[in-house]
Amino acid sequence: MxxxxxxxxxxxxxxxxxxxxxxxxxxxxxxxxxxxxxxxxxxxxxxxxxxxxxxxxxxxxxxxxxxxxxxxxxxxxxxxxxxxxxxxxxxxxxxxxxxxxxxIQLEQDAFFQLTQTILQQIPAGIIVLKENQQDEKPVEISLLNTAAADLLQTPSYTYWHRLAERNPEFAAEVEAVRQGGKRFVALTVADKKVQLSLEVVPLQLYQHNYSIIYFQNIKDEIESKESEAWNRLVGVISHEILNSITPISSLSDTVNSLIADKQSLNAEDLEDIRPAIQTIRRRSEGLLDFVKDYRLIAELPAPDLKPLAVGETLQHIKVLMHPFAAGKQIRLQIEQTSAKITFSADLKLVEQALINLVTNSIHALEGIKDPHILIDYKLEGRKVYITVTDNGKGITAEHMDKIFVPFFSTRNQGSGIGLTITRNIMKMHSGTLEVSSIPFQQTSFTLVFNAIEWKSVN
Known part of the structure; x- marks a missing residue:
């Protein structure tokens, strides 16, 4: 009222x-x-x-x-x-x-419980450190999930220095990338060797500095991938060896039957033996070439790193590959630019990688109307990308996972080592080999290097 x-x-x-x-x-x-x-x-x-x-x-x-x-x-x-x-x-x-x-508080508590439950169920280890503004106070552990405790065989400590005292190797690796970064480490935990993928992400929230430590055991995954790679390699090697040994063995039996119980050979016997011997020789040479190819993959020389200009490097490739492409009536185009991009690499190995890619493109363009190959490059995020693109047959989804397996080839006369060598060359340069393909439209292989210098030419 x-x-x-x-x-x-x-x-x-x-x-x-x-x-x-x-x-x-x-x-x-x-x-x-x-x-x-x-x-x-x-x-x-x-x-x-x-x-x-x-x-x-x-x-x-x-x-x-x-x-x-x-x-x-x-x-x-x-x-x-x-x-x-x-x-x-x-x-x-x-x-x-x-x-x-x-x-709002109830919703936040419910979401926090949900987040905690999810983090506890994640198979990867997660540790969240909270740094105090006052230096004399120890760094707190805001979160240490179950997977982290199991991987490190450690209790749920409240302070980081306690965990560091128990696992000094792990703490040292974390400190090495404390400002942010990722690395692979090998540690001894409870008298067992473990291989971890370790990543630290710094974060600032509500005037507090946090460090999110994410790590997982990749030993089993590495062993699984190694086993898979070895199985593929052994399968290919066994196939190639059997292809050569089977006719050699059969022809050897044939020759042995022709000369058994004979003190001398007439002209007719020699005519029967001669093609068998020639076939044995040819298959033996093929088997020897196969072994040489295998050694070529396994024994690549260590790169002699020197500053290389991209434009000059591609000019060498143009001189080397243009006659080969022209002979196949293929248009080979190399993009030029007014900028000089320099990267650290071994010229001979880089040329070998590009020759392998261009050669593959030339073979992929057989029977293609208006065949062309484009080689261009760009600088992006302090990385140099050199791309070889063609409009050839391309790579099917079925073959995409197999193209880097040694000796795998979709061509009858292909050795199957070109892409393997090229990828190994890029690994030796701390780079990567990327591939994308739309069959009969566009297939691109990209060499990715770390750039060391970029200059404009006036």
Missing amino acids: FYQRFTFRVIAGLLLINLCVILLIYLVITTRFWFTITGLAIFTTLMVYTLYGYMNQLNQDIKRFRTAVNTRDHTLAFSKKAARSSFPELYVTFEEILRSQKN
């Missing part, structure tokens, strides 16, 4: 106090009714005290609300006061704010 409103009650109280004060002054000056004067003074004092208590109660409620918000105390309620106070809207707002804050 209107008489319960704050403004009305304050104005009425102030007017009544003023009237009492005026009347009290008048009585003191004009009369000697001391009993009346004393009663009026007491009444005026009570009015002032009542008005002050009314104002102070509101102030106390505001303080209680502010404290509840700061301390996230969701037990405080203003619903009763909202029904009988002079500020129903204010107390209703207080109630709504506290209820909203409670709901």
Whole structure:
């Protein structure tokens, strides 16, 4: 009601106090009714005290609300006061704010529990470090999931220095990339050798510095990939050897049967033996070439790294491969630029890698209408990309995972070592070989090097 409103009650109280004060002054000056004067003074004092208590109660409620918000105390309620106070809207707002804050807190707690559950179920180790602003305080471990404790065979410590004392090798590797980075490490944990992929991500949140340490055991994965690669390699080698040994063995039996129990050979016997011997020789030479190819893959020379200009390197390739491409009626195009991009590499090995890629493109363009090969390059993110692109037959999805297997080839006369050698050359240069293909439209092989210098030519 209107008489319960704050403004009305304050104005009425102030007017009544003023009237009492005026009347009290008048009585003191004009009369000697001391009993009346004393009663009026007491009444005026009570009015002032009542008005002050009314104002102070509101102030106390505001303080209680502010404290509840700061301390996230969701037990405080203003619903009763909202029904009988002079500020129903204010107390209703207080109630709504506290209820909203409670709901937000519950949602945050639920999401935190969900995140904690997910992190505990992840098979990779995760450790979150919280660095204190004061140097004398130790670094705290905000999170150490189950996988991290199992991989490191360590309890859930509260402080990083305790874990570092238990696993000094791991702590040293983490410190090496503490500012951010990734590396592969080999550690001894509980007298067992483990190989870890370790990554540290620095992060700043709410004026605190965090370090997220992510690591996983890749020993089993590496062994699985090695086993798979060896199985593929052994399969290819066995296939090639059997292809050569089977006819050699068969022809040897044939020759042996022709000369068995004979002291001398006539012209007819020699005519029968001669093609068998020639075939044995040819297959033996093929087997010898196969072994040489294998040694070529396994015994690549260490690169002699020197600064190379991309443009000059591609010019060498143009001189070497243009006659071969022209003889096949293939248009070989090499993009030029006014900029010099320099990277560290071995010229002979890089030329060999590019020759392998261009040669593969030339063979892939057999029977293709308007065949062309484009070689271009670019500098992006301090990396040099040299790309060989053709519009040939391309690589099917079925063969994409096999093209780097030694001796695998889709050509009848192919050795199957060109791409293997090329990828090994890139690994020796700490680079990568990337491939993408849309059959009969565009196939690209890209050599990725780390650039060391970039200059514009005026």
